[in-house]
Amino acid sequence: MELRLTETQTHPEVGEDPGPLVEVSGLTKRFPVSKGFFRKPTSFIHAVDAVSFTLGRGESLGMVGESGCGKTTIGKLLVRLLDPDEGQMLYRIAEEAGDASAVSVVDPATISGKEMRDFRRNVQMIFQDPYESMNPRRTLFDIISEPLSVQKIGNLMERIERTAEMLSLVGLTPASDFLLRHPHELSGGQRQRVAIARALVIRPQFVVADEPTSMLDVSSRTGIMLLMQQLARDFGISYLYVTHDLAVARYMCDRIAVMYLGKIVELAETEELLRNPLHPYTRALLSAVPVPDPGHRRAPPDIRGDLTRSLDPPARCRFYDRCPIATDNCLNSPHPETEEKSPGHLVACYEA
Amino acid sequence: MITGPVLKVDDLSLTYQIRQGEVRAVQDVSFELARGQSLGLVGESGCGKSSVANCLMGLLPDNARVTRGQVILEGHDLLQLNEEELRKYRWRRIAMVFQAAMNVLDPVYRVGQQIVEAIEAHGFDLSDAEARERVADLFRRVGLEPQLMDRYPHEFSGGMRQRAVIAMALSCDPSVIIADEPTTALDVIIQDRILRELKSIQNDRDMAVIYITHDIAVVAEVTDLVAVMYAGRLVELGPTAEVLGSPLHPYTSGLMSSFPSVSGEKRPLTVLSGEPPNLVNPPSGCPFHPRCESATEQCRSEFPPRALRNDHWAACWHPLDKTNSTAG
Numbered sequence: 317m318e319l320r321l322t323e324t325q326t327h328p329e330v331g332e333d334p335g336p337l338v339e340v341s342g343l344t345k346r347f348p349v350s351k352g353f354f355r356k357p358t359s360f361i362h363a364v365d366a367v368s369f370t371l372g373r374g375e376s377l378g379m380v381g382e383s384g385c386g387k388t389t390i391g392k393l394l395v396r397l398l399d400p401d402e403g404q405m406l407y408r409i410a411e412e413a414g415d416a417s418a419v420s421v422v423d424p425a426t427i428s429g430k431e432m433r434d435f436r437r438n439v440q441m442i443f444q445d446p447y448e449s450m451n452p453r454r455t456l457f458d459i460i461s462e463p464l465s466v467q468k469i470g471n472l473m474e475r476i477e478r479t480a481e482m483l484s485l486v487g488l489t490p491a492s493d494f495l496l497r498h499p500h501e502l503s504g505g506q507r508q509r510v511a512i513a514r515a516l517v518i519r520p521q522f523v524v525a526d527e528p529t530s531m532l533d534v535s536s537r538t539g540i541m542l543l544m545q546q547l548a549r550d551f552g553i554s555y556l557y558v559t560h561d562l563a564v565a566r567y568m569c570d571r572i573a574v575m576y577l578g579k580i581v582e583l584a585e586t587e588e589l590l591r592n593p594l595h596p597y598t599r600a601l602l603s604a605v606p607v608p609d610p611g612h613r614r615a616p617p618d619i620r621g622d623l624t625r626s627l628d629p630p631a632r633c634r635f636y637d638r639c640p641i642a643t644d645n646c647l648n649s650p651h652p653e654t655e656e657k658s659p660g661h662l663v664a665c666y667e668a
Numbered sequence: 669m670i671t672g673p674v675l676k677v678d679d680l681s682l683t684y685q686i687r688q689g690e691v692r693a694v695q696d697v698s699f700e701l702a703r704g705q706s707l708g709l710v711g712e713s714g715c716g717k718s719s720v721a722n723c724l725m726g727l728l729p730d731n732a733r734v735t736r737g738q739v740i741l742e743g744h745d746l747l748q749l750n751e752e753e754l755r756k757y758r759w760r761r762i763a764m765v766f767q768a769a770m771n772v773l774d775p776v777y778r779v780g781q782q783i784v785e786a787i788e789a790h791g792f793d794l795s796d797a798e799a800r801e802r803v804a805d806l807f808r809r810v811g812l813e814p815q816l817m818d819r820y821p822h823e824f825s826g827g828m829r830q831r832a833v834i835a836m837a838l839s840c841d842p843s844v845i846i847a848d849e850p851t852t853a854l855d856v857i858i859q860d861r862i863l864r865e866l867k868s869i870q871n872d873r874d875m876a877v878i879y880i881t882h883d884i885a886v887v888a889e890v891t892d893l894v895a896v897m898y899a900g901r902l903v904e905l906g907p908t909a910e911v912l913g914s915p916l917h918p919y920t921s922g923l924m925s926s927f928p929s930v931s932g933e934k935r936p937l938t939v940l941s942g943e944p945p946n947l948v949n950p951p952s953g954c955p956f957h958p959r960c961e962s963a964t965e966q967c968r969s970e971f972p973p974r975a976l977r978n979d980h981w982a983a984c985w986h987p988l989d990k991t992n993s994t995a996g
Binding site for chain 2: 382383503504505533534535536537538539541542560561562563564566567587590600601602604605606607608609610611612614616617619622623
């Protein structure tokens, strides 16, 4: 692997734009599948296939799609829980939080050791399952303060103080009542608040949130959504918000990227995407969401067949087999390039 | 031919004995369901909706005790039956669709075989070929290829497994089906198909269906009636269009306005503050009063009577009128 040193860019003039926080180009991840335990892998699942996008400072970008579309894999690549096979991820991390005049440019795929630790101080992840992501034998203080001790921030007193501060910020008050409790004493919603406190205690600039509300009840789900928005505003955090729920994405995200079998098929500002979906898959997804109005009669989504896996996909459009408007051109051409149909509205479809 | 409701639950109360004391999981729950009707039972986790379902199925755990009430299915009180007699009703007259995520299917048997066994165990006198033909029909009915009968559960996707679980529930032609979060773990496009299939099966067979869910949008689309449960009690019951169109109970209205929607204008979400109460020591008076903005002294001391509007009621001292409900 090529070793790249982190470089520091300085922008002395105030107000000069240092560029987006995250810039992803051609990102690809394939998982080998072998037929038999000792056999060499014979085929590959193309989980993420030449995906490119940018994510602005303070922005929340939604990755939406059905299970197996690669949205979680993108999240894991971005925090480097997985290594990419191809492509580049460039982070422009502010030297000081909230001040983008001096940024260091980092590709997490090429760093290790101290650089990796610095990277992790600024990039964190919140997982889907608040029951599986915490050690049941440790107290909330242990769980939330762990990033501080890994990063060697503060002494014990300072760590207790910051943990207590985080507990109050996420609504677990009085904090002194919660510091020495264990996860099993908490409800699902409260646990997810602990997971948020743990991710944010070191004040990261970027957080990947992987379905943080999908295991929760209606009422605690809304609480977590509002809390994450509030903390993003207060701390200037950017989110990559991975979800299968378009309604949740509508409330959490400035822009939404729709994924289908490893490809981003459409990306636009949230309300634009919901009002004016261009890709036939986005349209099908949107029209499959139940409407909470008993008087409304919803037509079935216009989509054929069932979801498949992206196992050695043919070169043509990934959506061809299920597309209601596919033509011979779609069959015989490679997967369509992403086009900007109107300012900021990207779509990958020959017929859109 | 039986007239009147196919299922009548009357004043049902049940408790669980745990170390900390007695959990009053279900209290004074009453509702009726006619043939072909569907009811949505909604509420937060722990509100007692699954306890009601398990009680209807006669599948309560050992530490549960029914303290009062009747469950009358086609004229027979299920609570008076012993285990032997219950077996004639369970699955044959009342069946349950579990969440596929809960691994209802045995991984070491072929899916079709499991359903054949279910049919034979419930007293249908069919030859193997006839039983297989019946399963093939059921598979077609729920949108599965009949050839898939001879596959194992791990070869099925989540959506296919949920369809197989529905086929199993239908296998003995029950009059009532309880669907416990039937699509919660599924993607929207598959959810849409499965809900449409359930709806058309319900119409074709004139079945009564109870949907247990926390998804208000699913309830709005597939049910005729809604029962809202809170802290073990029904707090609002009525036709779906009325309850969701103009809720009487502040809890129903709160649930609805905390629900995000992709359609229509984007309205701000509000949070129901607090957590559901502990049912070992439930709050006095109306159990919702600690979380209710319009709670008064009366709410803290006395359980509210039913407030009526048209065909629907809510247990509330200060029901919402049409103008201040936040529906829509």
